[in-house]
Structure formats: structure tokens, C-alpha cells
Amino acid sequence: MAIQSAPRAVYASDPALSRGRLIREPASPSRNDFRRDCDRIIHSTAFRRLKHKTQVFVFHEGDHYRTRLTHTLEVQQIARSLARVLGLDEDLAEGLALAHDLGHPPFGHIGETALNDAMKAWGGFDHNAQALRIVTSLERRYADFDGLNLTWEMLEGLVKHNGPLTDRAGHAIDRYRDSGVPRAIRDYQQEQDLQLWSFASAEAQVAAIADDIAYDAHDIDDGLRAGLFAISDLEDVPFAGGIVRDIGRRYPALDPVRVAHELMRRLITWMIEDVAAESQRRLQALAPTSADDIRLASGPVIAFSAAMAEAEKGIKGFLFPHMYRHDRVMHVMNDAAGVVRDLFGHYIAHPQDMPDEWHEDLPSGDAETLTLRVGDFIAGMTDRFALAEHARFFDSTPELR
Template identity: 80%
Template sequence: MAIQSAPRAPYASDPALSRGRLVPEPPSPSRNDFRRDCDRIIHSAAFRRLKFKTQVFVFHEGDHYRTRLTHTLEVQQIARSLARVLGLDEDLAEALSLAHDLGHPPFGHIGERALDDELKPYGGFDHNAQALRLVTSLERRYADFDGLNLTWETLEGLVKHNGPLTDRAGNAVGRYRERGVPRAIADFGSACDLQLWSYSSAEAQVAAISDDIAYDAHDIDDGLRAGLFRIEDLEAVPFAGGISREIRRRHPGLEPARFTHEMIRRLITWMIEDVAAESTRRLEAISPLSVEEVRDATSPVIAFSDAMTEAERAIKDFLYPRMYRHDRVMRVMREAEGVLHDLFRHFLHSPGDMPEEWRTGLAGADDAARALRVGDFIAGMTDRFALAEHRRFFDSTPELR
């Protein structure tokens, strides 16, 4: 299927019709509001720190493995491609792609688990909620406000890119059904109603599915590079195995590095084409005339086809035991988890060991305020800074190799 740019769709988000920012600002003479959001995210400290945060492998295991930053840039590229094909706003799709992983702590998902365990008495830890905190309060760069003062549309998409968080009655749904909506998101709702009961814009949905495409394809690449599995092991995986066999047929004897790149290239292309076709079908079925009609839809408008959904699930089922739960990866992650538990407990009892800007105002603070401050401090660490801090206070810092 030949993919071409589409004219701007009536259901695309329009920066000229943005609901605005919490703190009103004069318009930029050279950028629309969504482009301005992109630029603010790129220039934030949290974005720069993604360079040294784990995707799957700890950053120093090799220069060619993905980090949170390179993963984010790959998501951005895929999202812009999809937005262009579907006639959506590319700048908003890009902003949401750039921001989607800002809230991840060091050491990937195992770091999130460690902080969630430590913060359970105070509401737990959620990386989407942490991303919201970063862009609304923790970044301290501007003279007139805390955070980045992003548009309502970017904040909404950041919080809801995976779907509604509540029903219309305010009851938590989906992944938040048991524990409730994270405190940071619920508290922010009192100042800015993000309509947690509705779907997000098509641009936010594009950013979410682009994340899936990027990490499915590139985790295969990283897993092959690390020797956790072989190209031949993918033969039994639906869709991925078909791509592998087609490459062998057309390019017999192709060297492994080129073979892997050809597989990843085709996998990404076919997934993008599938999303474009299925999303076009869904959008034509409901014929939304505005972004509000996309939000009010009863199901996502951006999605894989049923066949690709099954293929994508098969890829995840393949990667889970061979990569994410591989003995080598799990050993490193268990050690990393211990580092964060040690750091949290140390700073909770000795907040004076944190930098001045983090310990300011904690004198006389209650346990919850102190724990949340420590959680914010650790969540913002890079992998290497967390290890350096651990070495300051402990004699048994692991090498994580």
C-alpha cells in the first residue's frame, strides 16, 4: 500500500483552537502553540536525562542499545509519519511522543516498581502521573511559572494516551480500577479538568500506538544484538517469522547485521501501514467532524487491525521470557532495584543528604511530604547518577553488568 500525506482532517487538533495554558502567555510570533510545547519539552532537563535512563539494558552495557532518549526519538519519528498520513496535527503528536516517557525513573520498569513499593503508603508511584508532575511543577526554568506551562491538549494526551482513566461518574477504570487514579493526576484535576472519562485526541492515540511499534521492533533488534535469542528463533513467531522467511527468499546469504536491519525496517513499515489502514477504516465508520467527537467515541480511533493485534501480541509473548525475563536482564534489574530501595530509605531518614533545592522546606514536614519529595528526587535520577549516589553512602554498589 502506497502511503501519502493526507490533507488536514476535520477531527485533527488545531493549535489555533487550543484550550490554552494554565498561565496565560502572549502568543509566539514564529510558532503555534503545539510547536511551542515540543520545543519546551526538548529543552527541559527531564528530556535530557532520558539519555542515561534504561530502556531494557542499563546504559553502559553498550553504545548501540536503546536508551529512553533514543527510544523516545524513534517513537517521535513513527508518530509524525502516522499523523502525516492521517491528516492529524504533527506537532501535537510529536509533543506527546517526546513527553511520554519523561516520568520514568532510573532502571526502567524495575525502578518504577521499587518506587511504587516505597511509596505505597502515600499513594504509590506511576510514571504517567510523574510525567504530569514534571511538566506542571517539578521543572523550574521559567520566571513566571513552575513546570513547562504546556497546552491543555498536550497535558490531556500525556495523561490519557492509553485511554480513559475513569467513567463519567468518576470511578477509576482499566489499569487504575483497583488502586484508583494516581494522586498527582487527581489533584491536578482540581485546577484543570482533563476529562479523565473520555478518550484523548487522535494525536495522543497515535503517540501511544507509536510507542508499541517502536519498542516491539527495537527490542527485537536489541535482543538480537545482545545474543539473548537468534534470528532463527523468530521463525515461529507469526508475522515476524513471515518477514524473516521473505528476506531469506529475496536475499539469500545476507549478513546478520543487514538481515536484522531489514527485518526491523519491514516490521515498522508494515505496522505503520496497518495502523494507517485500520484507523482510516474506524474514522470513516464514525465520520467525526471535530476532535471532540473523537474524544466522545466509544472506542479508540487509532488501532491495529485484529490480525496485527494478534501478531503484535505474539511478538510480546516471544520477547517476554527471552528478553524482559531473561536471567541476565533480571539479575541486573534485581540489583538495580536494590539500589533504589537503599537510596529511598537513606534519603527518607537523612533528607539533609539531598541537594539543597530538594531538602528546602522539609523541616517540620510530615512523613508523606518527605516521602513524596524523596520519590521525586530519585525518579529524576539517571541510571549513572543513582549509582554514583549509592556509592556515596554504601560500600556494596553493584556493577550492574
């Protein structure tokens, strides 16, 4: 199919109709509210830290592996492409793509697991909830408020881009059914109702599926570059294998590096085209006349087709054992988890070893506040800062190689 830009859809989020910010501000003379949100995210401290946070490989593995920042920029590009073809608001989709990984701690998913285990007694750790804390509280850049004071639509999409968190009665569902909605989200909900029971905007759904597309394609690229598997290993992987075989037929003498790049290019393009076609089909069936009609739908409107969803599941099924659980990766990540555990235990016992602004106002004997403060401090660390801090307090720090 030929992908072309679409005129603005009636169900696109409209910055002129935004539900606004928690703290009222004068309008910008040069930017709409969603563009202003994007700019605030880009200029935030948390965004800059993504440069030195692990995606899969730790920061010094090599210059060509993805970090949280390069992954985020790739998600941003895919999200804008999808928003453009579907007639959605590109600025809102971009802002949500830019912010979606702000809450990740150092060392990727293993760092989150270690931090969650350490904080279990006080509700655990969740990177989506942490992203909300960052943009509503932890960033300290403005004279009139903490956080970034983003629009309701940006906050809603940040929290609900993967779907509703509760049912209409407020009971946690899906991924939060057993653990409950994270505390940070519950606390913020008391200040501003994000309608946790509804779907988010189409733009938020675009950002979520752009994340999946970027992960699938670029983790294959990084895995090939790292030598964790070979191009030939992909031949039996649904969809990706067909692309590999077609490249081999058309370019039998092509070197492996160019084969990998051709595979990534086709994989991303075909996934975007598939999402565009399936989403247009769902939108035509729903016939929404406003952004709120998207929120009130019985299911997501931005999605892969059934065939592509099955293929995408197969790609993740391949990557899990061949990359995410590869012996080489797991050895490094297990050491990284130990760094997080060590740091958490040290700061709980010695909070004065955190910077002054992190410990000076701690109430004496308040274990809960101390735990949450330590969690916030560690979650904001880059990989290299976490290792430097570990070396400051412990005799032996792993090299993570």
C-alpha cells in the first residue's frame, strides 16, 4: 500500500481543546500546548539521562548499540509517521514517545526488577508510575511548580498508553490486577482525574505500538551486531524469516551488515504499513467523531492485524531466549542487579550519603518516606553513575562486561 499523509481527523486530539494543565499558565504566543509539552520533555534532566541508561547492553559495550535515548528517538520517528498517515496530532504522539521511558532505572529491565524487589514492602517500583512522578513532581525546573506541568492529554497517555488500568468501579485490571495500581498513579489521581478506566487517545496508542515496532526491529539489529545470533538463525522466525529469504534471493552477494540494515528497513516499513491499514479499518468501523469516542471504545483502535500480531509475537519469542536471556547478557545483568541491591541497602542505612537535597528534609524514623526517596534517587541514576556510586561505597564493583 502507498502511505500518504492524511488530513486531520475529527477524532484527533486537538491542543486547542485540551483539558489543560493542573496549574494554569498563560498561553504561549508561538507554540500550541502539545508542542510546548514536547519541548519541556526534551529539555528535562530525566530526558538527558536516557543517553547513559541501558536498553539491553550496558553503556560501554559499544557506541553503536542502542541506549534508552536512541531507542526513544526511534520510537518518536515511528510514532510521528503513524500519526501523520492516520491524521492524528503529531505533537502529542511525539511527546508521548519522548516521555515513555523516562521512568526506567539504570541497567534496563533487570534494574527495574531489582528496585521493585527492594521496595516491595512499600508498593514496589513501576517505571510507568515513575515516569508520572518525574513529570509531575521530581523535575525541579520552574519557579511556579514542581514537575513539568504537562497537559492532561500527555499525562493520561503516559499512564494509559497500554490500556485502562482499572474498571469503572476503580478495581485494578490486567497487569495491575494482582499488585494494584501503583501508588504514584493513585496519589496523582487524587489531584487530577486521569480516567484510569478508559482507553487513552489514539495518539497514546500510536506511541505504544511504535515502541513495539522499534523494539522488535532494533533489538534484532543489536543482537546481530553483538554476535548473539546470526542472520541464518532468523530464517525460521515468522515474517522476519521471509524478509531474510527474499533479501537473499534478490541480493545473493550482499554482505551481512547490509543484509541486517535491509532487514530492519523492511521490517519497520511493513509493520508501519500494517498498523496503518488495520487501524484505519478499526476506525472506519467505530466511526468516532471526537477524541473522547476513542477513549470510550471497547478496545484499542491502533493495532497490528491478526496476522502481524502473531508474527510480532514470534519475533519476541525468538528474541527472548536468543537475546534477552542469552548467557552473556544475563551474566552482566545479574551483576547489574547486584549493584542496584547494594546501593539500595547502603542508602537505606546511610541516607546522608545521598546528595543534601535528597536527605536533608527526611522525617526521622519514617521508613516509608526514606524507602520512596531512595527509590527515586536510584531510579534517576545513569548506568555509569550507579557504578561510580557503588565503587565509592564497596570494595568490589563488577565491570559489567
